Amino acid sequence: MKKKHLAMLLSKLRGFERPRPELEQYRTPGDVAAELLWLAYSLDDVEGKIVADLGAGTGVLSIGAALIGAKKVYAVEKDEKAIEVARENARSLGVEDKIEFINADVSEFSRKVDTVIMNPPFGSQNPHADRPFLLKAFELGDAVYSIHLAKPEVRRFIEVFTRDNGFKITHRLTLPFEIPAQFHFHRKRIERILVDIYRFERD
Numbered sequence: 001m002k003k004k005h006l007a008m009l010l011s012k013l014r015g016f017e018r019p020r021p022e023l024e025q026y027r028t029p030g031d032v033a034a035e036l037l038w039l040a041y042s043l044d045d046v047e048g049k050i051v052a053d054l055g056a057g058t059g060v061l062s063i064g065a066a067l068i069g070a071k072k073v074y075a076v077e078k079d080e081k082a083i084e085v086a087r088e089n090a091r092s093l094g095v096e097d098k099i100e101f102i103n104a105d106v107s108e109f110s111r112k113v114d115t116v117i118m119n120p121p122f123g124s125q126n127p128h129a130d131r132p133f134l135l136k137a138f139e140l141g142d143a144v145y146s147i148h149l150a151k152p153e154v155r156r157f158i159e160v161f162t163r164d165n166g167f168k169i170t171h172r173l174t175l176p177f178e179i180p181a182q183f184h185f186h187r188k189r190i191e192r193i194l195v196d197i198y199r200f201e202r203d
């Protein structure tokens with residue numbers, strides 16, 4: 001499969017029906033998800049691997065990982081409604097057998113995995129909401145892929161937090177990310193922001 005094709009398939013999946021602002025429920029656009037997954041694929045972190053998607057939402061990253069050859073994917077998400085949509089999305093692309101949906105808080109998840117992929121809350125509603133995700137990811141995986149705001153203060157925080165937890169940053173890609181208006185506090189039809197996709201590994 002080509003990266004463009006993967007992006008196209010992922011961009012057609014159903015999104016959140018009633019997105020919850022307190023959980024920062026916005027989906028990863030297909031092209032951004034495909035970039036993260038392609039990087040992971042090219043570095044041998046997906047094919048034949050056990051992957052965890054923390055805060056899986058409607059399943060974009062989990063389904064993408066399954067499509068490009070993950071052996072098994074754990075999709076961990078605390079919102080049951082989002083899991084229903086994710087399950088339906090996985091079924092629509094024929095990968096439901098490769099994904100185990102786990103309705104839980106990320107802090108409760110503990111299985112053996114090779115790789116963690118995630119687009120955690122950026123912390124714009126609840127400051128530091130990304131920390132439990134990073135902590136859990138560093139506990140679980142040897143390789144971790146994650147999406148964060150491309151802002152100097154966030155970069156500084158990620159650099160220090162990574163080092164303090166025995167990991168190092170091996171890659172960082174900066175990409176545009178579009179969030180369509182979906183919450184009452186959104187002022188524009190489409191909010192265009194910049195995000196960093198990181199790859200971390202144990203130091």
Ligand SMILES: C[S@@+](CC[C@H](N)C(=O)[O-])C[C@H]1O[C@@H](n2cnc3c(N)ncnc32)[C@H](O)[C@@H]1O
Nearest residue numbers: 023026027028055056057060077078105106119
């Ligand atoms: C920014 S969305 C990303 C959704 C999806 N991974 C994607 O890439 O489209 C963050 C997701 O994390 C979930 N979430 C937030 N806090 C969580 C927690 N503590 N435990 C499990 N899931 C959580 C939200 O419900 C939401 O689905």
